[in-house]
Amino acid sequence: MEWEFNEICIVGLGLIGGSFALNLKLKGFPGKITAVDINPEAVEKGIELKIIDKGSLKYSIVSSADLVVIATPVGVYKNVIENLKPYIKEGTVVTDLGSVKGKLVYTCEELLKGVAPFVGGHPIAGTEKSGVENAVENLFVNAKFVVTPTENTDRDALEKVKNLWRNLGSEVIEMEPFYHDKVFAAVSHLPHVVAYSIVSAIDELSEDLKTNLFDYTGGGFRDFTRIAMSDPVMWRDICIENSENILRSIESFKRAIEEVERLIRAKDKEKLKEFFEKAREKRSLVK
Ligand SMILES: NC(=O)C1=CN([C@@H]2O[C@H](COP(=O)(O)OP(=O)(O)OC[C@H]3O[C@@H](n4cnc5c(N)ncnc54)[C@H](O)[C@@H]3O)[C@@H](O)[C@H]2O)C=CC1
Numbered sequence: 271m272e273w274e275f276n277e278i279c280i281v282g283l284g285l286i287g288g289s290f291a292l293n294l295k296l297k298g299f300p301g302k303i304t305a306v307d308i309n310p311e312a313v314e315k316g317i318e319l320k321i322i323d324k325g326s327l328k329y330s331i332v333s334s335a336d337l338v339v340i341a342t343p344v345g346v347y348k349n350v351i352e353n354l355k356p357y358i359k360e361g362t363v364v365t366d367l368g369s370v371k372g373k374l375v376y377t378c379e380e381l382l383k384g385v386a387p388f389v390g391g392h393p394i395a396g397t398e399k400s401g402v403e404n405a406v407e408n409l410f411v412n413a414k415f416v417v418t419p420t421e422n423t424d425r426d427a428l429e430k431v432k433n434l435w436r437n438l439g440s441e442v443i444e445m446e447p448f449y450h451d452k453v454f455a456a457v458s459h460l461p462h463v464v465a466y467s468i469v470s471a472i473d474e475l476s477e478d479l480k481t482n483l484f485d486y487t488g489g490g491f492r493d494f495t496r497i498a499m500s501d502p503v504m505w506r507d508i509c510i511e512n513s514e515n516i517l518r519s520i521e522s523f524k525r526a527i528e529e530v531e532r533l534i535r536a537k538d539k540e541k542l543k544e545f546f547e548k549a550r551e552k553r554s555l556v557k
């Protein structure tokens with residue numbers, strides 16, 4: 271296994287940044303791992319759990335790194351890059367782990383122009399938890415890692431980032447940044463928005479019935495709504511940064527639910543069964 275970086279600095283030591291650091295260690299990364307976070311508890315926990323070697327509340331800690339990995343919510347990227355910029359040394363590569371790419375990748379490239387090459391990345395693995403204390407061993411093994419190069423991407427930096435993720439056990443795939451946002455608006459962002467909405471609907475029904483309906487939930491509710499426990503700031507930022515694609519996915523979802531509504535109202539047993547059969551078949555093909 272070849273490691274092409276000597277010191278990796280993680281900006282935003284939460285669930286994903288922490289899992290990244292933890293799994294670098296587990297795979298035997300021989301270099302130094304540092305982190306910067308605005309939350310002192312994240313830095314303290316990271317050191318205590320031996321997930322990072324050194325941490326700071328100051329962005330100047332990036333000055334000795336040759337790879338900088340942004341793992342904050344996507345809404346603060348611009349601010350984060352402006353803060354990091356004065357400290358990035360020559361030859362350093364900057365990458366990220368955020369759930370939205372598209373325009374954000376071009377913004378990062380532009381902000382870092384003449385300072386460092388930027389490589390957009392997105393691990394397709396995570397949980398509903400947040401914080402470094404919930405870092406997960408082997409989270410990225412056999413998971414997809416999407417890199418989103420543009421016409422401006424430095425090919426050497428791209429190859430180094432891809433190699434790093436292969437070392438973590440991920441299957442690396444390349445996607446055009448705007449296409450990435452359409453794909454993940456459908457398969458990831460829509461399910462999260464719907465899960466939050468289902469919980470909200472049941473809460474409203476609880477008030478109508480003057481009963482806490484959540485006392486009566488079973489496995490189906492649990493399976494369906496685990497992701498409604500995800501971090502609200504992270505998901506607010508994703509919804510704002512990828513709003514157009516998410517709105518298109520919501521439109522499509524509304525058409526589907528209106529179709530079910532229509533079939534139930536019409537008591538159309540045959541069509542209702544067909545609707546469920548078709549969805550069941552599609553779902554059963556998911557690996
Ligand atoms: N949670 C998940 O399952 C996945 C999350 N992602 C992406 O990873 C990124 C991080 O998500 P999580 O680790 O889940 O969130 P998290 O809430 O666990 O961690 C975020 C960390 O960033 C820190 N932070 C916030 N603003 C900062 C700033 N200005 N400077 C430095 N640190 C700052 C917070 O204090 C926190 O420690 C997000 O962009 C998210 O879209 C990607 C794949 C999966």
Ligand SMILES: O=C(O)C(=O)Cc1ccc(O)cc1
Nearest residue numbers: 369393394395396397398497
């Ligand atoms: O908890 C889950 O099942 C997830 O879907 C986690 C997740 C959240 C955001 C991403 O961009 C990727 C994965």
